[in-house]
Amino acid sequence: MRVLLPKDVLKCYIKAGRIASEVREKVKGLVKEDVSILEICNFVENKIEEKGGKLAFPCNICVNDVAAHYSSSINDETVIPWNAVVKIDLGVHVDGYIADTATTVCLNHQYDGMVYAINEALKQAIKAVKPGIKNNHIGSIIQKTIERYGFKPIWNLSGHQMTRYVLHTGKSIPNVSRFGLSKIKEGEVFAIEPFLTMRSGAGEVTGLNRTYIYRFHKTHRNLNKDADKLQKLIKKRFNSLPFSKRWLSESSEKMEKAFSVILAKKSITGYPVLAERSGNIVAQAEHTVIVTKKGCLVTTL
Structure with missing residues (x-):
């Protein structure tokens, strides 16, 4: 299979994908009622580093109607509830080359059909990937597959192209047919991630007033000493990749004040927690693909 990338770059993508896949499969067994979400996040992130990868973003553990961007804070006491539908989204990078993958663990057999449908949507989308195909055609395949199984796609969530860091x-x-007119090109790297909800749901997510994931945006001058030091630390450690506050030094009043300053100055930006607007259950599946001459290479299988 020809891949239009330098060998050393491809090697990094393959390694990141292998680590992400291994950790994704391993963590499934940890998702049980009353297990701490912080414990799961720490397990995922520690395993990634043990296997020689680096964290591309904080582990997301999203329960029931929460679709994206929930990651534990440093003192999070939240646990997996009874009969939950749990999305695990994790990211690995090797020298900046990213693998992004997600799965849904269903503790309530009533929703097993959702998990099957979302995995089928991802499978069919991946089959369609090749140079020259329009991204809205892939969105159409995702939408039709989800609807064929009696569910509704989340229209305002989508997969995304990735580059180094x-x-x-x-x-x-997109996860529906009406968005996107770009053509996919050989050598590009994408995270394909369909989301679905119940047919009775709104089929869209909305931001909640909670943020646990951030990324460096731009350097701001004329900050106080502590804020400037923190800004430089974040830029150096995380580049432009998302991070969690719990990855910083031990929380203190000084650090919290500095963090508030750089957030207010937009040196960093946040990713609000996203939930299905009508409160319906959400399922997710995701793989990373590299577009090849005649199709794609899935790095996270």
């Missing part, structure tokens, strides 16, 4: 860039892979 950049998680979201360039083109998107």
Whole structure:
């Protein structure tokens, strides 16, 4: 299979994908009623580093109607509830080359059909990937597959192109047919991630007034000493990749004040927690693909 990338770059993508896949499969067994979400996040992030990868973003553990961007804070006491539908979204990078993958663990057999449908939507989308195909065609396949199983796609969430040290860039892979007119090119890298909800749901997510994931945005001058020091630390450690406050030094009043300053000055930006607008259950599946001459290479299988 020909891949239009330098060998050393491809090697990094393959290694990141292998680590992400291994950790994704391993963590499934940890998702049980009353297990701490912080414990799961720490397990995922520690395993990634043990296996020789680096964290591309904080582990997301999203329960029931929460679709994206929930990651534990440093003192999070939240646990997995009874009969939950749990999305696990994790990211690995090797020298900046990213693998992004997600799965849904269903503790309530009533929703097993959702998990099957979302995995089928991802499978069919991946089959369609090749140079020259329009991204809205892939979105159409995702939408039709989800609807064929009696569910509704989340229209305002999408897959995304990735480049070195950049998680979201360039083109998107929509989950419905009406968005996106770009053509996919050989050598591009995408995270394809369909989301679905119940047919009775709104089929869209909305931001909640909670943020646990941030990224460096731009350097701001004329900050106080502590804020300037923290700004430089974040830029150096995380580049433009998302991070969690719990990855910083031990929380203190000084650090919290500095963090508030750089957030207010927009040196960093946040990713609000996203939930299905009508409160319906959400399922997710995701793989990373590299577009090849005649199709794609899935790095996270």
